[in-house]
Amino acid sequence: MASYPELKLHIGGEWRRRDGAPVVNPADESVLGTVPHATRTDLDDALAAAAKGFQVWRNTAPAKRAEIIQRAAQICRERAEENAVPITLEQGKPLAQAKLEILRGCDIIDWDATEGRRVYGRVIPSEPGMRNTVLRQPIGVVAAFSPWNFPMSSPARKVAGALSSGCTIILKASEETPAGAYNLVRAFADAGLPPGVLNLVFGVPSEISEYLIPKPTIRLVTFTGSIPVGKHLAALSGAHMKPAIMELGGHAPVIVCDDADPEASAATSAVGKSRNSGQVCISPTRFFVQEAIYDRFTTAFGEKARQIKIGDGLDPQTQMGPVANDRRLAAMETLIADARAKGARIVAGGNRIGNRGYFHELTVLADVPDDARAMHEEPFGPLALISPVKTLDEAIDKANSLPYGLAGYAFTRSARNVDQLAERVEVGNLSINHLTASFAETPFGGVKDSGYGREGGTEGLDCYTVAKNVSHRVL
Ligand code: NAD
Numbered sequence: 001m002a003s004y005p006e007l008k009l010h011i012g013g014e015w016r017r018r019d020g021a022p023v024v025n026p027a028d029e030s031v032l033g034t035v036p037h038a039t040r041t042d043l044d045d046a047l048a049a050a051a052k053g054f055q056v057w058r059n060t061a062p063a064k065r066a067e068i069i070q071r072a073a074q075i076c077r078e079r080a081e082e083n084a085v086p087i088t089l090e091q092g093k094p095l096a097q098a099k100l101e102i103l104r105g106c107d108i109i110d111w112d113a114t115e116g117r118r119v120y121g122r123v124i125p126s127e128p129g130m131r132n133t134v135l136r137q138p139i140g141v142v143a144a145f146s147p148w149n150f151p152m153s154s155p156a157r158k159v160a161g162a163l164s165s166g167c168t169i170i171l172k173a174s175e176e177t178p179a180g181a182y183n184l185v186r187a188f189a190d191a192g193l194p195p196g197v198l199n200l201v202f203g204v205p206s207e208i209s210e211y212l213i214p215k216p217t218i219r220l221v222t223f224t225g226s227i228p229v230g231k232h233l234a235a236l237s238g239a240h241m242k243p244a245i246m247e248l249g250g251h252a253p254v255i256v257c258d259d260a261d262p263e264a265s266a267a268t269s270a271v272g273k274s275r276n277s278g279q280v281c282i283s284p285t286r287f288f289v290q291e292a293i294y295d296r297f298t299t300a301f302g303e304k305a306r307q308i309k310i311g312d313g314l315d316p317q318t319q320m321g322p323v324a325n326d327r328r329l330a331a332m333e334t335l336i337a338d339a340r341a342k343g344a345r346i347v348a349g350g351n352r353i354g355n356r357g358y359f360h361e362l363t364v365l366a367d368v369p370d371d372a373r374a375m376h377e378e379p380f381g382p383l384a385l386i387s388p389v390k391t392l393d394e395a396i397d398k399a400n401s402l403p404y405g406l407a408g409y410a411f412t413r414s415a416r417n418v419d420q421l422a423e424r425v426e427v428g429n430l431s432i433n434h435l436t437a438s439f440a441e442t443p444f445g446g447v448k449d450s451g452y453g454r455e456g457g458t459e460g461l462d463c464y465t466v467a468k469n470v471s472h473r474v475l
Helices: 040-057 062-078 080-091 095-118 153-164 179-190 205-212 227-239 262-278 291-307 326-341 392-399 415-424 457-462
Strands: 009-011 014-016 020-024 031-036 122-124 130-138 141-145 168-172 198-201 218-224 244-247 252-256 284-290 345-348 363-366 383-389 407-411 429-432 465-473
Touching: 009 040, 031 080, 040 141, 040 168, 040 198, 040 205, 062 080, 062 095, 062 153, 062 179, 080 095, 080 179, 095 153, 095 457, 141 153, 141 205, 153 168, 153 179, 153 218, 153 457, 168 205, 179 198, 205 227, 218 227, 227 244, 252 262, 252 392, 262 284, 262 291, 262 383, 284 291, 284 392, 291 345, 291 363, 291 383, 326 363, 326 383, 383 392, 392 415, 407 415, 415 429
Parallel strands: 141 168, 141 218, 168 198, 218 244, 252 284, 252 407, 284 383, 363 383, 407 429
Antiparallel strands: 009 014, 009 198, 020 031, 122 130, 130 465, 345 363
16 A cells, blocks of 8 residues: 555654544545544643744744745655655545645745745834834744645645744644645754744644634634634634634636637636545636537536546546545535536536545536525535526626635636626636636635635735834934
8 A cells, every 4th residue: 555654743843643533545435544633731832832932933034944944845845756645545636636736835835935034124204313113023823724625735835924924833734634734844844943833733623723722822823624614713713812814615606708718718617626626715616607608618518527537546547536525525415416406407427436435526517596505505526517697797796696705717808808807706816717726926815704814925924924113213
């Protein structure tokens, strides 16, 4: 069997073994290993280590910090081939996608590291003899909670943002896909990061968040995951006056205008939908297609979807792996049955594959009525929903009709359409004629229930700093 690491906690620069819970391979439901659960003492030690580490790290020159962080990125890059394997084993995505995730994570780490050298303050013009200087200082110890769909790049975003700003961090990564974060932390340790700057724990998520967030040591909370959990953690953070970065769910609309190439946009969409088996908060999901090209787009989408090869992520031929857990499989089956009962038409897929492992067909539904549950509940799986629209106005109204507002997409050649879309679609990230919602250098995050705060870009680092004005009357 391909190798899966023996997982440990990382606290104050030391590795700790603990008992815990099994980690399951979604491709065959076998047990890969054990994720160690932190005790209360471990969490107290992590808090003390992160507080102590902060005094060291905030006083380390930004250039030196960048050097260590970039060394960690380089180590991750060198290990990308071997560390992609445990990600595929625990999460299911094809090996090539796991490797890409690691390389993308490295790109983010590198960009944040160098940007950390440019966390500039300001000198504000003031009356003679008075100098107002704005310092941007690291906020302090960060409690970070990362999800199971991107085991390496999601923790990498949080670690890179915090460390590049001079903060220290306690990372509680996903218990379902822990090896991605474990190998990330190992790279930072091997790069020579001082003890306590980056701590890794696992356990029962609610017990850890409810213990850590109220602690005075914690000065910022960052969470990526579902809207219900995000609202709970945002409320808990608010009750203790902690700022938070909330990167929550999405239900991305894709507006396909009648001047777009139906076949090319459908092919791009099918491949985009299959990525990580649709378990991406920015996954393209609700397709609003203008009537003139509706039939051609729908037919082409179905054809392309059927060509995508589904299988074990370790097989080099595989283009889409299983969904990551039985909860996603159950959600797919429920949402598809509901949509069909309400009149949706199956264009491709529709069913679970086999009964061992969590494989599901890439499913395309057309003529999906607005009242189908899938149209307003995030499927977070390989499900595309296509509906006809008459006008761009109608498409934008439908796109904005949900409380979600993370990513949105459109296909059009018209500058007038782009102008309308840019002005009116209520999302944090809008991509036109492609499906990449974020880059290392661009801010990523949501509006409405999809959350607040940004990861990536200069805005990302802003979230980890506080502005302090020093007002000095010169004597
Ligand atoms: P869930 O709501 O049970 O959990 C979502 C995530 O939050 C998991 O990583 C879980 O470990 C963590 N979590 C749960 N309770 C927590 C708590 N009290 N404190 C701290 N962390 C906690 O949902 P799920 O079945 O794991 O995932 C499905 C849903 O999660 C999807 O519908 C999707 O909306 C969302 N999700 C979003 C992202 C994203 O990138 N925004 C990633 C993963 C999952």
